[in-house]
Amino acid sequence: MSGQALPLEITDLRTTLFTRRGEMKAVDGLSLSVGAGETVALVGESGCGKSLSALSVMRLLPDPPARIVGGQVKLNGRDIVPLPEEAMLGIRGKEIGMIFQDPISSLNPVTTVEKQIVEVLMTHTELGRGQARVRAHELLELVGMPDAARRLDAYPHQLSGGMCQRVVIAMAIACSPSVLIADEPTTALDVTVQAQVLALLKKLQADAGMAMIFITHDLGVVAETADRVVVMYAGRKVEEASVDELFENPLHPYTVGLIGATPTPGAERAERLADIPGMVPPLNALPQGCAFAPRCKRVMDRCLTEKPALTVPGPGRLVACFAAQGG
Amino acid sequence: MSLLSLRDVRVQFNTAGGVVRAVNGVSLDLAVGETLGLVGESGCGKSTLGKAIMKLVPVSGGAIVVEGVDIAPLNRAQLTDMRRKVQMIFQDPYGSLNPRSTVGRSVAQPMVLAGWKPEATAERVETLLRWVGLPSDAKQRYPHEFSGGQRQRIGIARALALSPKLIICDEPVSALDVSVRAQVINLLEDLKSQFGVSYLFISHDLSVVEHIADRVAVMYLGMLFEVGGRDQIWKSPQHPYTRALLAAAPIANPKLARARQRTVLQGELPSPLNPPPGCPFNSRCPMAQDRCRVEKPVLRPVANGAQAACHFV
Amino acid sequence: MQRFEFPRFEFVGRFARNRGALVGACLILVVALMAVFASVFFPTDPLRIVGLPELWPGEDPEFPLGTDSLGRDILSMIVHGARATLLIGLFASAVATIIGVGVGAIAGYFGGWVDEISMRVAELFQTIPNLIFVLTIVVILGSTLTNIVIAIGIVSWTPIARMTRAEFLSLRDREFVQACRSMGMSDLRIIVSEILPNALPPVIVLSSLVVAGAILFESAVSFLGLGDPNVASWGRLVGDGRQLIRSSWYICAIPGIAIMITVLCLNLVGDGLNDALNPKLRDR
Ligand SMILES: Nc1ncnc2c1ncn2[C@@H]1O[C@H](COP(=O)(O)OP(=O)(O)OP(=O)(O)O)[C@@H](O)[C@H]1O
Numbered sequence: 075m076s077g078q079a080l081p082l083e084i085t086d087l088r089t090t091l092f093t094r095r096g097e098m099k100a101v102d103g104l105s106l107s108v109g110a111g112e113t114v115a116l117v118g119e120s121g122c123g124k125s126l127s128a129l130s131v132m133r134l135l136p137d138p139p140a141r142i143v144g145g146q147v148k149l150n151g152r153d154i155v156p157l158p159e160e161a162m163l164g165i166r167g168k169e170i171g172m173i174f175q176d177p178i179s180s181l182n183p184v185t186t187v188e189k190q191i192v193e194v195l196m197t198h199t200e201l202g203r204g205q206a207r208v209r210a211h212e213l214l215e216l217v218g219m220p221d222a223a224r225r226l227d228a229y230p231h232q233l234s235g236g237m238c239q240r241v242v243i244a245m246a247i248a249c250s251p252s253v254l255i256a257d258e259p260t261t262a263l264d265v266t267v268q269a270q271v272l273a274l275l276k277k278l279q280a281d282a283g284m285a286m287i288f289i290t291h292d293l294g295v296v297a298e299t300a301d302r303v304v305v306m307y308a309g310r311k312v313e314e315a316s317v318d319e320l321f322e323n324p325l326h327p328y329t330v331g332l333i334g335a336t337p338t339p340g341a342e343r344a345e346r347l348a349d350i351p352g353m354v355p356p357l358n359a360l361p362q363g364c365a366f367a368p369r370c371k372r373v374m375d376r377c378l379t380e381k382p383a384l385t386v387p388g389p390g391r392l393v394a395c396f397a398a399q400g401g
Numbered sequence: 402m403s404l405l406s407l408r409d410v411r412v413q414f415n416t417a418g419g420v421v422r423a424v425n426g427v428s429l430d431l432a433v434g435e436t437l438g439l440v441g442e443s444g445c446g447k448s449t450l451g452k453a454i455m456k457l458v459p460v461s462g463g464a465i466v467v468e469g470v471d472i473a474p475l476n477r478a479q480l481t482d483m484r485r486k487v488q489m490i491f492q493d494p495y496g497s498l499n500p501r502s503t504v505g506r507s508v509a510q511p512m513v514l515a516g517w518k519p520e521a522t523a524e525r526v527e528t529l530l531r532w533v534g535l536p537s538d539a540k541q542r543y544p545h546e547f548s549g550g551q552r553q554r555i556g557i558a559r560a561l562a563l564s565p566k567l568i569i570c571d572e573p574v575s576a577l578d579v580s581v582r583a584q585v586i587n588l589l590e591d592l593k594s595q596f597g598v599s600y601l602f603i604s605h606d607l608s609v610v611e612h613i614a615d616r617v618a619v620m621y622l623g624m625l626f627e628v629g630g631r632d633q634i635w636k637s638p639q640h641p642y643t644r645a646l647l648a649a650a651p652i653a654n655p656k657l658a659r660a661r662q663r664t665v666l667q668g669e670l671p672s673p674l675n676p677p678p679g680c681p682f683n684s685r686c687p688m689a690q691d692r693c694r695v696e697k698p699v700l701r702p703v704a705n706g707a708q709a710a711c712h713f714v
Numbered sequence: 715m716q717r718f719e720f721p722r723f724e725f726v727g728r729f730a731r732n733r734g735a736l737v738g739a740c741l742i743l744v745v746a747l748m749a750v751f752a753s754v755f756f757p758t759d760p761l762r763i764v765g766l767p768e769l770w771p772g773e774d775p776e777f778p779l780g781t782d783s784l785g786r787d788i789l790s791m792i793v794h795g796a797r798a799t800l801l802i803g804l805f806a807s808a809v810a811t812i813i814g815v816g817v818g819a820i821a822g823y824f825g826g827w828v829d830e831i832s833m834r835v836a837e838l839f840q841t842i843p844n845l846i847f848v849l850t851i852v853v854i855l856g857s858t859l860t861n862i863v864i865a866i867g868i869v870s871w872t873p874i875a876r877m878t879r880a881e882f883l884s885l886r887d888r889e890f891v892q893a894c895r896s897m898g899m900s901d902l903r904i905i906v907s908e909i910l911p912n913a914l915p916p917v918i919v920l921s922s923l924v925v926a927g928a929i930l931f932e933s934a935v936s937f938l939g940l941g942d943p944n945v946a947s948w949g950r951l952v953g954d955g956r957q958l959i960r961s962s963w964y965i966c967a968i969p970g971i972a973i974m975i976t977v978l979c980l981n982l983v984g985d986g987l988n989d990a991l992n993p994k995l996r997d998r
Pocket residue numbers: 091093100118119120121122123124125126127136139291356357715
């Protein structure tokens with residue numbers, strides 16, 4: 075890897091929401107890098123800023139109210155935050171692809187599947203229409219679309235959620251991007267279809283050596299897909315570790331809580347789930363010190379006034395918690 | 402005598418595209434104090450079965466026996482007694498409360514309908530809110546002032562109002578975040594040990610069902626494929642569909658996840674308008690044979706002590 | 715993602731954000747005050763002859779809006795006419811709303827053949843030419859205020875019925891309604907106390923537009939000389955001035971402008987209500 079830039083390197087990304095109720099730091103200093111062929115899971119409950127982080131990286135924020143106010147997003151070594159929108163058009167879909175949670179609404183309802191894929195191909199490659207159509211068929215085969223030849227002429231509403239997600243994946247990988255961001259790509263799908271889509275993403279990633287950010291709130295899916303995990307809470311990264319270390323020895327009380335709250339068949343059965351009291355605070359009412367303090371079992375005086383910074387408790391690990399750092 | 406016993410229950414809907422047999426001959430027993438998990442993919446008929454028991458959808462055949470009384474032929478006026486025994490909690494915390502009613506009014510409804518005096522009703526509302534862990538000033542507030550988890554608690558309070566024996570929980574935690582989901586699951590379990598209520602727990606999340614259920618029923622296109630104790634189902638699933646479902650469910654433990662043998666089930670749930678003839682699973686089943694395409698299997702006792710509906714187990 | 719909103723307070727703010735609606739509401743308020751306090755401002759009977767006939771506006775400071783062909787004070791007649799005009803509008807709209815909400819609620823809630831029949835009936839009413847229907851009723855049953863109000867109500871209920879039906883269709887399968895059913899609540903009670911309060915906002919918008927429509931209907935009826943002879947509504951004033959339209963056109967024009975402004979304001983208020991009550995436009 076030495077000398078060569080990582081596919082995606084996010085440094086101190088800050089995204090703020092400018093609303094009538096005031097400014098809210100939705101993403102507050104997120105740093106994250108993903109290597110080629112690596113899957114980093116971004117985990118946290120609803121409202122923790124996962125989707126806005128992804129949209130910031132894609133430069134697809136809803137503006138207003140959201141705007142990037144600081145930080146760098148280096149895509150293959152180039153910072154894309156200052157780039158004009160026209161430059162982003164050439165980058166999105168080519169160097170970086172994204173898959174959304176709701177597959178049906180991320181497709182154009184009035185255009186056939188084939189046309190949508192062909193359009194992506196013709197925007198970003200030299201292919202002519204005829205070649206693009208051949209490639210579209212290949213892509214549908216690649217993403218395991220049953221009866222691919224016939225589905226080319228289908229409209230999104232004629233397909234099931236799982237098939238739509240396959241089309242979205244086909245479009246996202248059409249130009250072999252080096253980075254793929256998947257925002258809860260299986261949340262709307264059934265377990266069996268979820269397993270199919272996860273297996274597909276893994277295979278495509280392994281074949282092409284893509285860097286992948288996988289956003290989810292489901293720790294089961296994390297355990298199945300991720301190499302490394304970043305846990306987010308209230309817009310900040312609170313812990314980062316390899317997937318094995320995170321599940322074996324979680325350090326941040328929020329991570330501990332999430333794991334305890336997730337029932338795990340086959341593991342030692344706890345009589346009660348270890349729930350986290352309370353809920354994620356709204357962004358305009360964050361506590362002054364550690365944002366997790368009102369729900370934390372290990373809270374100390376210091377946590378109420380000071381925000382814990384990220385520290386390195388061991389090789390390849392990061393945690394932002396006073397208790398985990400030993401006081 | 403079991404608390405609830407279903408015999409060959411059928412529900413069908415006439416739609417523009419044809420007849421949907423949403424529940425197609427389900428037989429099931431639920432004992433007092435038991436939690437029965439009902440799992441299956443979206444659209445397989447879980448909610449419809451729950452609503453059939455509540456008589457919220459027209460039941461086109463079979464018997465629904467609650468404490469010895471078949472309620473399937475009864476009309477609404479004759480159901481008063483049964484309504485006290487069986488209650489329901491709904492999936493959508495945003496849709497299950499009237500947005501223009503205060504929480505107090507929503508929770509009081511069952512008592513009001515049962516003809517309680519206002520003082521007794523008010524007192525009961527206080528008690529119920531306390532049981533589900535809500536502050537008592539909640540009763541003057543409106544649903545939009547509460548989070549999803551709190552709304553689900555309000556729904557639980559309403560279901561508990563007349564001390565039911567059975568609560569049908571239709572995906573009560575599916576719309577909730579992980580930490581809040583655990584809170585609600587714990588609450589349901591506490592209420593069960595406190596009041597001895599039974600649950601029919603509908604969910605598509607297998608790990609939640611594994612945690613909460615004593616017995617499990619697996620549903621596919623309107624019929625039950627396997628019914629058995631939780632450990633029987635998880636340790637030695639017999640039906641090919643149950644096995645596929647368990648293999649597909651993610652496990653929140655990277656070592657276990659990597660260690661297990663995984664064959665991903667191909668295809669998707671067929672359209673309920675046009676189910677395959679014979680065994681409805683034959684279009685996806687790795688074991689399917691000619692017989693499966695003509696003859697529909699029925700639930701029968703199998704090796705692990707459970708019941709399964711497959712010609713070849 | 716929880717959102718804490720307080721609909722009651724925010725409603726006023728959202729309504730006021732629509733400038734047109736605010737202006738409309740203020741003008742309607744002025745007209746309403748005129749109607750209420752008409753006898754305070756002009757204690758004498760507006761139909762009494764008080765001055766020279768056909769005085770142009772401004773000609774005599776005592777009659778700022780002039781006098782009509784008989785020498786009656788136009789300003790006084792406008793102020794008193796506001797009462798009749800607004801009441802006709804409100805009552806006709808009330809009739810239309812009661813019929814429309816009743817039919818729409820039953821059709822939407824029960825669905826099936828009840829719905830089929832109700833909607834066929836609604837279609838039937840829609841195909842009847844409205845003005846001709848109103849005129850026919852008035853001619854056959856007599857030119858009384860009640861008949862006019864009922865006739866206008868009968869031709870105006872169908873859009874309200876459709877809107878109510880659509881709301882009921884989308885609300886009746888919501889889980890809170892299912893919850894009420896599962897508790898054994900009667901259909902009537904579910905319709906009236908559970909679904910209706912949720913279905914009303916868009917219906918209110920429509921009802922406010924029906925008020926405007928009714929005022930226009932009544933004006934047309936009166937203009938044609940078929941209005942209630944005992945009621946001096948604005949429409950009647952326009953009708954009375956008809957003969958002199960070539961020479962003293964202001965006699966027609968002044969009540970006509972009053973009608974136009976009121977109808978326009980009611981439409982603006984309707985728009986504002988729609989913005990304020992329609993959740994899809996919230997938080998823009
Ligand atoms: N367009 C917007 N306007 C105002 N606030 C917003 C907007 N989009 C997101 N937010 C707020 O930003 C925060 C983070 O949102 P984001 O969608 O990234 O969270 P998430 O973790 O992905 O949640 P979910 O799982 O519910 O999608 C939340 O508090 C949310 O309410």
